[in-house]
Amino acid sequence: MRVIGLMSGTSYDAVDAAAAELQLVDGVLTLRPLGMVSTSYGGGLRAALTAALPPAAVPLAEVCRLDTGIGRAFAAAAVRADRELCGGRGGLVASHGQTVFHWVEGGRTHGTLQLGQPAWIAEATGLPVVADFRCRDVAAGGQGAPLVSLVDLLWLRGRPGRPVALNIGGIANLTAPDGTAFDTGPGCALLDAAVREFSGGRLAYDADGALAARGTVDQRLLDRLLAEPYYRRPAPKTTGKELFHHGYLRAAGLFDGVRPEDALATLTLLTARTVADAVTSVGATEVIASGGGVRNPVLTGLLRELLARTAVRTSDELGLPAAAKEAYAFAVLGFLTAHGLPGTDPRSTGARRPSVLGSLTPGRDGFRLPPPAADAPERLVVDAAARREPCVPGSGG
Template sequence: MKVLGMISGTSHDGIDVATVDFEVRDGVLHGTVGHTATIGYPPSLRQRLVRALPPAPLTFEEACALDTLIGQAFADAATDAIERGGPVDFICSHGQTVYHWVEGRHVLGTLQIGQPAWIAERTGVPVVFDVRIRDIVAGGQGAPLVALMDTMLLAGLPGHPAALNLGGIANMTVPASATTPHTLAYDTGPANALIDAAVVRISGGERSYDEDGRLAAAGAVHDGLLEHLLGEPYYALAAPKSTGKELFNAEYVDKAVAAFPGIGDADLVATLTALTAQTVADEVRRHGVDTLVASGGGCENPTLMAMLAKRLPGVRLTTTAEFGAPTATKEAIAFALLGWQTANGLPGNSSSATGAAGDRVLGAIVPGSAPLRLPEPLAVAPRVLHLGGGRDD
């Protein structure tokens, strides 16, 4: 079964796509990664989306318009992926997260927009969507859903490995082992969210991220500000836990900087980059991880990766590219896997990681142009994933 996975992450900068052809052989799930790409939102749409995000007020009219426009952008991306990578049997669209309703350690709701009917209408292919809410209704965090792919991809690695995704928010998966009886997966805190917010303010909106980590590399970490930021109560919460830009946003940066007047632009970005590295490193050490497999846009920031490596002596730091998943589109591959799981009647969450009452089949399905036909559910879910053929286009 060939599945197209699609997601726009918490950086809100565009749509990651990946086609994966899945086949079970001898109890192992093999995935051949075909076309992968990242398609940026049109600048006007991205600006409109960013202006609507918390803590900004939002009307139902604008919410409806964004749901439609982003759905159309996903439909365009799906059509392009199919033209380039060939026909697919299923599509799994995560859409664009615009709000994750968290009170303390409890998630009460989540909202992803990007109306999937546009995708189904344009492509004629059935679309799995709204994949987080079933886990939340079952008492889970609804995140991180990449835990399933992480555990399957890292299965069999010696020692105590973990997976790290550096998107807008950083999340880590620690598979079950002799010292960790159950898989853990949770958001460690911001990855690029605060860095991006600072760069947007510094550049007057002309830049959306610290390209190649150059601004951070030009600055010096402000120890006082870093200590202040590390006092954020979220870091002290026990897993499972999740967060988002509802907390870690431009207003958060402004409030922190107000206590340290006069800090330079480069020093601010260096400090925010160090915050990401420090909060991730603290969690890696907490779990005794000896191999850390990273993915996400943060892997393209050499200053961040160097800060992380410096804080983790003795830990092997590599990327998911070593395992067949390009770093930029690993999450799209993960959602292709979730679409495959749903189509085959298999759970897509890792309940020990999210905190749900049990494993659940995730999502709803918009039929394509033909009657919806699903394969017979698999009696035994594969626990190992081998990927091949992947590269970023």
């Protein structure tokens, strides 16, 4: 089955569409990457999304407009992926949507909201769509995140030592081989928020870490930021921009006379420190990293320095492009749903039971999905030899 995975993460810089040929035989799920296309949100839509995210309060009319605009943007990305990567022969679209709120109180997730109405995708492509993945895990008592942990567990099974999958997006998360999985804290979220403030909105992120590289870490500010209680909470746990946003930085005094370069150097080390502490806490012997954060050489350099005794490599070395790994993961989750198979591991999310994820929107010909699979996959194998080069990657933050 050819599945198109759609993803826009907590940096909301682009819609990534990754296409994969997926086949399940004798407990082995084989993924043949067909490539990735990435399309930036239009300036008006991205500005509206930025204005609507926590801690902002928005009217329902704006939520409706965003749901429609994001749905259309995802639909355009899916059409392009089907045409350019699948030759017009895609079988299913798996859409993560755009997270706009993750409701966490007292260490428990009560709800989650992803916008991007899947009906626009089904109408534009003619394909059935699996969407709204996170809610079922939350309803089963889980955190709803990190939702790609089952894919990571299948993918890294059999590697020597104790490999850990790490994704550095707006929020960073990891998965350990015993099923432990959690958000470590901010990936690029605070960095991006600071860059936008210091540049008056001209810049969306610190390209190549160039600004941070010119700064000096402010130790008092770093200590203040590291005092955040979230870092000491036990797993499973999840967080998001509901906590780590522009207002959080203002309350911490980041904009009170701190040089922009020093502030960014401090925030870059904050991300590296909290990620490294999390990696160390699970006894990792190897880190397989992905996400937009791996394109920041200052951040990855600090991470390698802090994890000097632990190998740190990118997912590209294992056949999945770092920029597209989460989109491919949602293609896998969509495939599992289409075959009636659970897409979660309760050890990772804290749910009471594994769940078949998402809601189905029929394609032009209705629900022409395969019969339920008899057995769940035991491992995931990436057939890297079949991978095409990604097409027109997004800007990234």
